[in-house]
Amino acid sequence: MNALTEPLEYAFMQRAMAEIVIVGALCGLVGCFVVLRGLAFIGDALAHAVFPGVVLSYMAEKSILIGAFVFGAFTALGVGILARSRRVSEDSAIGVIFAAFFAVGVVLISREAGFRKDLGSLLFGNVLGVSESDVLWTGIIAVVVAGVVLAFLKEFTLVAFDATMARSAGYPVFALDLLLLLLVAATIVASLQTVGNILILALLVTPPATARLLTDRLGRMMLYSVGVAIGSGVAGLYVSYHLDTAAGATIVLVATAVFLVAFVAAPDHGLAAAWLQARRGKHHVHHYHVEDEVG
Amino acid sequence: MTGHALEVAGVAAGYGGSFELRGVTFAARGGDVVGLIGPNGSGKSTLLKAIAGVLPMRAGTIRLDGAPLRERAVGVAFVPQREDVNWDFPVTARDVVLMGRYRAAGWLRRPGREDVRRAEAALERMGLGGMGGRHISQFSGGQQQRIFLARAIVQDPAVILLDEPFTGIDAANREVLHAAIRDFAAAGMVVLMATHDLDEVTQTCSHVCCLRGRLVAFGPTETTYTPETLRATFGGQVAVFA
Numbered sequence: 001m002n003a004l005t006e007p008l009e010y011a012f013m014q015r016a017m018a019e020i021v022i023v024g025a026l027c028g029l030v031g032c033f034v035v036l037r038g039l040a041f042i043g044d045a046l047a048h049a050v051f052p053g054v055v056l057s058y059m060a061e062k063s064i065l066i067g068a069f070v071f072g073a074f075t076a077l078g079v080g081i082l083a084r085s086r087r088v089s090e091d092s093a094i095g096v097i098f099a100a101f102f103a104v105g106v107v108l109i110s111r112e113a114g115f116r117k118d119l120g121s122l123l124f125g126n127v128l129g130v131s132e133s134d135v136l137w138t139g140i141i142a143v144v145v146a147g148v149v150l151a152f153l154k155e156f157t158l159v160a161f162d163a164t165m166a167r168s169a170g171y172p173v174f175a176l177d178l179l180l181l182l183l184v185a186a187t188i189v190a191s192l193q194t195v196g197n198i199l200i201l202a203l204l205v206t207p208p209a210t211a212r213l214l215t216d217r218l219g220r221m222m223l224y225s226v227g228v229a230i231g232s233g234v235a236g237l238y239v240s241y242h243l244d245t246a247a248g249a250t251i252v253l254v255a256t257a258v259f260l261v262a263f264v265a266a267p268d269h270g271l272a273a274a275w276l277q278a279r280r281g282k283h284h285v286h287h288y289h290v291e292d293e294v295g
Numbered sequence: 296m297t298g299h300a301l302e303v304a305g306v307a308a309g310y311g312g313s314f315e316l317r318g319v320t321f322a323a324r325g326g327d328v329v330g331l332i333g334p335n336g337s338g339k340s341t342l343l344k345a346i347a348g349v350l351p352m353r354a355g356t357i358r359l360d361g362a363p364l365r366e367r368a369v370g371v372a373f374v375p376q377r378e379d380v381n382w383d384f385p386v387t388a389r390d391v392v393l394m395g396r397y398r399a400a401g402w403l404r405r406p407g408r409e410d411v412r413r414a415e416a417a418l419e420r421m422g423l424g425g426m427g428g429r430h431i432s433q434f435s436g437g438q439q440q441r442i443f444l445a446r447a448i449v450q451d452p453a454v455i456l457l458d459e460p461f462t463g464i465d466a467a468n469r470e471v472l473h474a475a476i477r478d479f480a481a482a483g484m485v486v487l488m489a490t491h492d493l494d495e496v497t498q499t500c501s502h503v504c505c506l507r508g509r510l511v512a513f514g515p516t517e518t519t520y521t522p523e524t525l526r527a528t529f530g531g532q533v534a535v536f537a
Contacts, residue, residue: 036384154397154405161384162394168347168373169398169450170365216430218385 007241016127018135020233020251023191026142027203028211028229029149030187032222033180035208037160040201041091042079042181045098047188047200049075051105054122054192059112064122065137065189072185075101080178125196125248127237134193141190145183156180157218194233195248202252203229210259213266228258298325299360299453301346301485306355308345309338316341317354321504321513325453325483328476330490330500330516334529337506339489343456346487347373359453372452374443376459382432388442389414389427395449410449417445422471437468444475455479457488461495473499496520 007013034043050068057067075097082093109119121129130138149156159166159176167173184204191200211224236251243250264271302322309315316338323329331339344350346357348365357364364370372395389411396410406414418427421441423434431439440460447455460472476499479486487504490496496503496516503519505511505528512524 151403154394154400155402157386158394158397161381161386161391162375164344164347164349164375164379165373165394165446167349168371168456170348170370171398212385216385216432217387218390221385 019130022142023194024230024233028207028226031204031208034204044201045094047197048098049101055105055108068189076181076185127194127247138190199252206255210262213262213269298483302358304356307353309341319510323485326480328486328500329502330496331504333506371454372447372450373456392445395446417448421445437464454485461492
């Protein structure tokens with residue numbers, strides 16, 4: 001028990017726990033639509049593209065949330081609009097924008113002498129260093145984003161499942177896609193301090209992918225995804241405390257381990273279930289065969 | 296019987312510089328079942344998607360009961376090809392049919408009990424009563440087609456668009472589909488169906504619309520579905536035993 005309570009005696013661990021619970025819930029929820037709408041690559045691009053915003057905020061000694069959000073919103077709109085033109089494929093549009101933005105961030109950094117020591121915490125997050133106001137702002141963003149996702153739940157579901165029908169029913173599909181991208185951008189920005197630019201994709205994609213293995217229902221998938229994300233976050237933070245490893249990366253590895261367990265052992269979609277079904281099928285055939293011979 | 300009127304006038308649609316489809320003009324009334332036929336790339340799907348509002352039109356107008364189609368609340372139900380649907384998506388048959396009620400429910404509102412009842416009734420009518428709680432991947436191809444027909448029904452459309460509905464369908468499901476199409480027509484809807492199955496045209500369609508990048512011919516099946524029009528449409532690739 002001591003192993004669980006001891007870390008919480010430190011104020012920085014309490015803040016880190018609060019932060020990871022909020023971020024886990026948010027990523028688990030929004031990530032479902034990243035997975036279902038096939039936005040993993042865009043999500044990765046957004047995460048990289050907000051980097052110069054982070055660097056600029058850091059230089060101006062402002063909260064990194066501000067700069068990151070401005071660049072995230074720009075990228076979301078830019079990708080959405082570029083992908084509409086038929087001369088540039090969506091993949092290429094994303095590739096062009098995110099590499100360019102990330103490069104801007106690196107160039108800005110290279111001009112700053114005393115900056116290198118903080119590069120790691122910007123790229124990989126520093127959940128142990130979050131302040132009370134960071135936690136507060138993450139919470140506010142999370143409430144707003146989750147509220148919008150739930151308000152437009154049926155529209156996002158319809159567009160992800162059948163964009164053609166959504167369009168023929170008169171829904172503004174392009175506007176809904178842009179809104180979703182903006183929500184993904186906001187989620188990434190809110191999560192940056194936890195796992196950083198490079199690893200954020202794991203929190204957005206791994207928990208919903210795990211949840212999808214466990215259920216065929218969207219409602220339950222969202223619930224399980226939030227649960228897996230929060231659980232991995234809290235467990236990862238404890239592990240990183242006791243083993244003295246980098247928090248963000250440890251959280252990602254715990255989530256990955258949960259995914260692998262589900263991949264093998266999930267009741268209907270897991271490897272083991274598939275193997276058992278195949279084996280039972282074979283057994284079945286064999287059984288009849290024997291009966292035939294007897295009869 | 297309400298009897299809607301669909302007028303397609305000078306429609307051009309498609310991608311790129313040279314339009315895939317141009318100069319399509321015809322009129323259909325509620326109760327008509329119009330078969331869209333033509334070789335691959337002739338614009339069957341393009342025309343369906345233009346009417347559905349999925350593809351922008353380059354020219355022309357589409358009017359329903361005298362008003363531009365896009366301005367009407369009651370509109371068009373599109374039944375996609377089976378290959379165009381993501382069957383891994385975590386939804387049940389009932390969820391899919393309920394999507395047909397989203398528009399009527401409005402923004403920020405969930406479909407209500409009445410919508411659920413209508414969804415169940417539509418599934419029942421398609422011979423899938425009591426199966427609404429199953430995941431969509433657990434149905435056969437023909438049953439999946441019927442789920443999407445049920446979704447079209449609950450939209451209360453004036454025009455129903457079917458994209459290659461008979462592809463990969465066995466005889467029993469074919470019968471259900473025929474009955475459903477007859478029901479739609481009897482209820483006063485305009486049914487438009489793209490198909491490469493020419494036997495279905497003579498069996499199911501009251502009218503044919505022959506396309507080959509442009510309108511080759513349009514009219515009642517018995518007078519328009521002739522060896523001459525088919526040769527003009529398919530360029531002599533089809534042997535016709537009429």
